[in-house]
Amino acid sequence: MTVRVLHVAAELYPLLKTGGLADVVGALPPALQPLGADARVVMPGFPAIVAGLDDLHPVAHTGPRFGIADPVIEFGTMRSNGTGVYVVRADAFYDRPGSPYLNAGHQPFADNAQRFAMLGWAASLLAQGADPAWTPQVVHAHDWHAALTPAYLKAASAAQRRRMPPSIITVHNLAYQGVFPASLFVQLGLPDSFYGIEGAEFYGQVSFLKAGLAFSDRITTVSPTYAREIQTPQQGAGLDGLLRKRAHDISGILNGVDYTVWHPSVDHAIAAPYRADDMAGKAKCKAALQARFGLLPRTDTPLFGVVSRLTEQKGIDVLLAAVPKIVARGGQLVVLGTGEPKLEQGLKRAAEAHPEAVAIELGFDETLAHAIIAGSDVVAVPSRFEPCGLTQLYGLAYGTLPLVHCVGGLADTVVDASLENLAEGIATGFAFHRFELASLAAAIRRAFALFDRPDEWVATQRHAMKQNFGWEASALRYYHLYEQLAHSSWRVA
Structure with a gap:
C-alpha cells in the first residue's frame, strides 16, 4: 500500500550539505520508494537547492508571513534521482551567499527563528492540501529547523477541528535545539497555550526542537543507543524529562549508508578501487593520501584519518592530546575539517612539529573526504556523544577500521x-569506554598491536567490509512506522 510522506529539512545531499543530516535526507526518500512510499521533501529556497531542481513551478501561495509579502511554494525534481522537492521561495530569507545558517562573521543569522518558522509553516500548509495534486499522509520533520511543523499541524487540527496528517520528528542531534528569545514566540503564529512547560518554553526561552518533541505524534532518533541516552540527564540536554514522559513514542532507527556513493569498488574519487576479496587498491589509496599531504610513504605503520567538525563534541580535544602518542609509535595522522579555533590551531601546531607524520587541511572537501576514508588504515571518531555517526560506517565499508568512543x-x-x-572473528574496530586520554590511548595501542599482526588485521578489515548498513533495513523500519501512523485510528483531532 502506498504511503505519501513529506520530509521537512534544511539540507539535502548532493545539493546542500553541512553535515550528516544532508546525507540522510538525500538517501532516505529514494530508499523508501521500492517499499511503496511516495516520498517528497520540502526545503527552504536556498540558491543551491533551487539551482539543482528541474521543472520548478509554483504550486501554492502561503499568504503574507513573517514579514514576507508573498512566499511561494514551488515544486521540482532532483536531477540526480528524480526525488520530488518543494521549495519555499522567500528570497529575503533564503537567497543569501555562504552557509544556510551563518552570516559572513560565522554568527547565526539574526532572523533564523523566522526563516525556519517559515519552513515549518509551509510544510504544515502542504500537509493541509496546499498542493492540490499531492497531499501527504505522514509528515516527517528533521531536526530543529523543521521542528515547528508538528506544532503548526497540532494548532491547525485544534482550530479546524479536523484530523491532520500525523507527524514524526527525528532528532539527529539533541544538542542543537533552535533556542530563541521568548519575545519571538508571538511572531510564530501559534496559540498562546503552546508556550509553556508542556510546549515550546525552555528555561524562559523558545526551543523549536522542544516544540517538535512536545507536539509530534512520534519521535525517532538515529540509533537505538542514542534513543536511550537522551532520556538521561547526562545526555538529555535539558529535555530528558519530556523524553522520558514520551518514552513509549520514541524509536531508535540507525541511519544508513548510500553504497552507490560510499563503496570502494565504485568510488571514482579514490586513487584505486578495491573490494574485500582484493585489497590491492587500498595500498594505492594510502600511498596517494600520503603523497597528497607530504607524509613519509610508509607501509609499515598505521595511518589514522579524521574527517570531522573540529569541536569538543567530536572529541577532537582528547584526540589532540593523543597525537604525541600516535607519533611516538611511528604512526601518522591526517585531519580534514573546520571548527573551534583553539583546536584548529592545536592541530596546525602538531602538523608543523611533525610534518612527515601529521597533516591537517582546514575546510571541507567531499572528494578529499573519500580519499581520506579510503587511504587511512584507521578512521578516528572519538566523539563525546554521537547520535549515529556516518563516518564510522564509511570506514567499515572501506576496510578502514573505526576507532570510536562507545556511545550512541x-x-x-x-x-x-x-x-x-x-578470536570469534566478529571484531570490526576499536572502542574505548571512558572519555579520557588514558582510555583513548589504550584503544590506539590496540590498533598498533593489531596492525603488527597483518593476517589478523586483514581478517578484521574483511569482516568490517562485509557489514551491511545500507538503507534497506532502516527504510523498512521507517516505512512500517509511516504505515502504522497513516492508517491508525487512535489519533484525536
Whole structure:
C-alpha cells in the first residue's frame, strides 16, 4: 500500500550539505520508494537547492508571513534521482551567499527563528492540501529547523477541528535545539497555550526542537543507543524529562549508508578501487593520501584519518592530546575539517612539529573526504556523544577500521577488537569506554598491536567490509512506522 510522506529539512545531499543530516535526507526518500512510499521533501529556497531542481513551478501561495509579502511554494525534481522537492521561495530569507545558517562573521543569522518558522509553516500548509495534486499522509520533520511543523499541524487540527496528517520528528542531534528569545514566540503564529512547560518554553526561552518533541505524534532518533541516552540527564540536554514522559513514542532507527556513493569498488574519487576479496587498491589509496599531504610513504605503520567538525563534541580535544602518542609509535595522522579555533590551531601546531607524520587541511572537501576514508588504515571518531555517526560506517565499508568512543550509534555499529572478539572473528574496530586520554590511548595501542599482526588485521578489515548498513533495513523500519501512523485510528483531532 502506498504511503505519501513529506520530509521537512534544511539540507539535502548532493545539493546542500553541512553535515550528516544532508546525507540522510538525500538517501532516505529514494530508499523508501521500492517499499511503496511516495516520498517528497520540502526545503527552504536556498540558491543551491533551487539551482539543482528541474521543472520548478509554483504550486501554492502561503499568504503574507513573517514579514514576507508573498512566499511561494514551488515544486521540482532532483536531477540526480528524480526525488520530488518543494521549495519555499522567500528570497529575503533564503537567497543569501555562504552557509544556510551563518552570516559572513560565522554568527547565526539574526532572523533564523523566522526563516525556519517559515519552513515549518509551509510544510504544515502542504500537509493541509496546499498542493492540490499531492497531499501527504505522514509528515516527517528533521531536526530543529523543521521542528515547528508538528506544532503548526497540532494548532491547525485544534482550530479546524479536523484530523491532520500525523507527524514524526527525528532528532539527529539533541544538542542543537533552535533556542530563541521568548519575545519571538508571538511572531510564530501559534496559540498562546503552546508556550509553556508542556510546549515550546525552555528555561524562559523558545526551543523549536522542544516544540517538535512536545507536539509530534512520534519521535525517532538515529540509533537505538542514542534513543536511550537522551532520556538521561547526562545526555538529555535539558529535555530528558519530556523524553522520558514520551518514552513509549520514541524509536531508535540507525541511519544508513548510500553504497552507490560510499563503496570502494565504485568510488571514482579514490586513487584505486578495491573490494574485500582484493585489497590491492587500498595500498594505492594510502600511498596517494600520503603523497597528497607530504607524509613519509610508509607501509609499515598505521595511518589514522579524521574527517570531522573540529569541536569538543567530536572529541577532537582528547584526540589532540593523543597525537604525541600516535607519533611516538611511528604512526601518522591526517585531519580534514573546520571548527573551534583553539583546536584548529592545536592541530596546525602538531602538523608543523611533525610534518612527515601529521597533516591537517582546514575546510571541507567531499572528494578529499573519500580519499581520506579510503587511504587511512584507521578512521578516528572519538566523539563525546554521537547520535549515529556516518563516518564510522564509511570506514567499515572501506576496510578502514573505526576507532570510536562507545556511545550512541558508535556503540551500535562497531565491535571492539578485544582478544575475545578477534578470536570469534566478529571484531570490526576499536572502542574505548571512558572519555579520557588514558582510555583513548589504550584503544590506539590496540590498533598498533593489531596492525603488527597483518593476517589478523586483514581478517578484521574483511569482516568490517562485509557489514551491511545500507538503507534497506532502516527504510523498512521507517516505512512500517509511516504505515502504522497513516492508517491508525487512535489519533484525536
